[in-house]
Amino acid sequence: MASVTMTVNGKATSADVDERTLLVQFLRENLRLTGTHVGCDTSQCGACVVHVDGVARKSCTTFAWQVDGAKITTIEGVANGAQLHPMQEAFRENHGLQCGFCTPGMIMAAIDMVNRKGHDLDDKTIRHELDGNLCRCTGYHNIVKAIAAGAKAMKA
Numbered sequence: 001m002a003s004v005t006m007t008v009n010g011k012a013t014s015a016d017v018d019e020r021t022l023l024v025q026f027l028r029e030n031l032r033l034t035g036t037h038v039g040c041d042t043s044q045c046g047a048c049v050v051h052v053d054g055v056a057r058k059s060c061t062t063f064a065w066q067v068d069g070a071k072i073t074t075i076e077g078v079a080n081g082a083q084l085h086p087m088q089e090a091f092r093e094n095h096g097l098q099c100g101f102c103t104p105g106m107i108m109a110a111i112d113m114v115n116r117k118g119h120d121l122d123d124k125t126i127r128h129e130l131d132g133n134l135c136r137c138t139g140y141h142n143i144v145k146a147i148a149a150g151a152k153a154m155k156a
Contacts, residue, residue, distance in 0.1 A: 008031060037105065113126070
């Protein structure tokens, strides 16, 4: 067993977990934060992306003990109460989703992308940065459009 303490979406939490517990399992099973999805279990699809100390990270290949002491933000933690984060709103307004399974990971990756690359993102940069985030429903056109719109909205 491993003892872990972290701040998740602004709330301190501690638990004793099996050393093999993945961060995604801890979030979904222990904390009931089910917005972080498990799509592939091999770090290829990006449905499990969360922010660890402000940086995007795939939680399906991260052990919970590896983020002991960290600040974790999940899709549930990016909105301000009932007010969606500008990136979430941009996905809604630009039809950047279909089934929605990949959407939480896409949004978390997109917020990180804006934080690293700035607010004026071109299509080529967005498509390159989305490498490692898969959507099986769309042709990515509206996802790219949503990220560009969200980046501009985050600037405001």
